[in-house]
Amino acid sequence: MVDAYQPQDRDRALDRDCMTLSRHVLQQLQSFSADAQDLSALMNRIALAGKLIARRLSRAGLMEGVLGFTGDVNVQGESVKKMDVYANEVFISVFQQSGLVCRLASEEMEQPYYIPENCPIGRYTLLYDPIDGSSNIDTNINVGSIFAIRQQEGTDVDGSAQDLLQSGRKQIAAGYILYGPSTMLVYSIGRGVHAFTLDPSLGEFILSNENIQVPEHGPIYSVNEGNFWQWDESIRDYTRYVHRHEGYTARYSGALVGDFHRILFQGGVFLYPGTVKKPEGKLRLLYESAPLAFLMEQAGGRASTGTQDILDVLPEKLHARTPLVIGSKEDVSLVESFIHEQKREEEDKLAMKR
Numbered sequence: 001m002v003d004a005y006q007p008q009d010r011d012r013a014l015d016r017d018c019m020t021l022s023r024h025v026l027q028q029l030q031s032f033s034a035d036a037q038d039l040s041a042l043m044n045r046i047a048l049a050g051k052l053i054a055r056r057l058s059r060a061g062l063m064e065g066v067l068g069f070t071g072d073v074n075v076q077g078e079s080v081k082k083m084d085v086y087a088n089e090v091f092i093s094v095f096q097q098s099g100l101v102c103r104l105a106s107e108e109m110e111q112p113y114y115i116p117e118n119c120p121i122g123r124y125t126l127l128y129d130p131i132d133g134s135s136n137i138d139t140n141i142n143v144g145s146i147f148a149i150r151q152q153e154g155t156d157v158d159g160s161a162q163d164l165l166q167s168g169r170k171q172i173a174a175g176y177i178l179y180g181p182s183t184m185l186v187y188s189i190g191r192g193v194h195a196f197t198l199d200p201s202l203g204e205f206i207l208s209n210e211n212i213q214v215p216e217h218g219p220i221y222s223v224n225e226g227n228f229w230q231w232d233e234s235i236r237d238y239t240r241y242v243h244r245h246e247g248y249t250a251r252y253s254g255a256l257v258g259d260f261h262r263i264l265f266q267g268g269v270f271l272y273p274g275t276v277k278k279p280e281g282k283l284r285l286l287y288e289s290a291p292l293a294f295l296m297e298q299a300g301g302r303a304s305t306g307t308q309d310i311l312d313v314l315p316e317k318l319h320a321r322t323p324l325v326i327g328s329k330e331d332v333s334l335v336e337s338f339i340h341e342q343k344r345e346e347e348d349k350l351a352m353k354r
């Protein structure tokens with residue numbers, strides 16, 4: 001006769017495989033309330049979008065009409081790739097008839113997109129960058145998607161979406177999907193940062209790293225040094241500093257999600273400062289900088305414009321850009337110290353002239 005079955009006999013791997021994203025959200029919230037169920041369902045839909053995009057990317061080189069440009073230019077003035085359009089539509093599609101999201105605002109759309117049938121009940125807005133690093137696609141290098149969820153405030157009858165022009169502290173949840181050697185989804189609902197890996201055999205994102213903490217300091221600095229000639233002297237001074245000191249190593253993939261992910265796990269700093277051509281830098285506050293700042297703060301790191309915490313920045317418009325310095329606390333502070341130093345010198349010079 002077999003002894004009575006004990007729950008502790010259960011295979012550890014089986015337990016691990018059961019920690020799906022939707023279950024994890026409910027566990028984090030310790031509730032089965034309607035709000036908790038909504039957030040769990042929302043994350044599940046985002047995960048579905050991630051799986052659809054990952055599936056298309058995995059066969060991109062074999063399919064017609066996946067790689068390359070559409071010939072259009074988006075609201076950011078950048079050439080649109082076919083995958084940008086596909087991924088943008090995937091996020092809209094997964095939220096149709098979901099009752100969850102009334103409005104989606106994307107880097108690829110000039111105005112927010114409304115799903116009227118959801119609006120009486122869907123109180124959330126999804127902000128997203130459908131494909132981050134899209135110039136990597138044609139050469140089969142990693143890309144990502146970035147998202148944030150905000151509560152919809154006010155009735156927004158005129159469709160102006162003015163309530164979105166608030167700080168990143170208004171984000172309820174944020175995260176990204178990294179399409180790399182494996183597909184990973186990293187998220188936070190303000191209770192730590194957690195990473196899930198897509199198990200293709202299950203078609204599910206399974207918890208792989210819980211409560212990720214970024215090191216206080218790390219070796220990596222991640223910046224496009226091709227812009228050196230376009231930078232402010234303070235950023236040049238910072239790069240000269242890391243060139244002349246032992247213990248630093250450069251990594252830059254051209255996709256923010258990938259560079260951020262490496263820093264989240266290994267420590268260091270990612271920078272996209274202002275340039276001559278783009279004084280506010282390249283990255284968009286609502287779809288890129290603020291969601292990743294939310295994650296980085298939750299992981300014990302920092303995100304700054306160089307002079308202000310990213311999460312405190314108020315966007316002037318939907319597609320506003322900000323300079324971004326993000327990563328380990330000590331490394332972000334080091335970059336900031338060069339910026340402050342230059343500001344102080346400029347002020348001293350001005351005072352001398354008076």
Ligand code: AHG
Pocket residue numbers: 078107129131132133134135224254255256257282
């Ligand atoms: P996107 O593809 O969404 O426009 O974002 C590209 C961004 C970001 O992913 C990356 O860090 C940065 O652009 C790279 O820009 P440079 O080529 O100017 O370094």
Ligand code: MN
Pocket residue numbers: 129131132133256288
């Ligand atoms: Mn991007």
Ligand code: MN
Pocket residue numbers: 084107129130131132133134
């Ligand atoms: Mn993009």
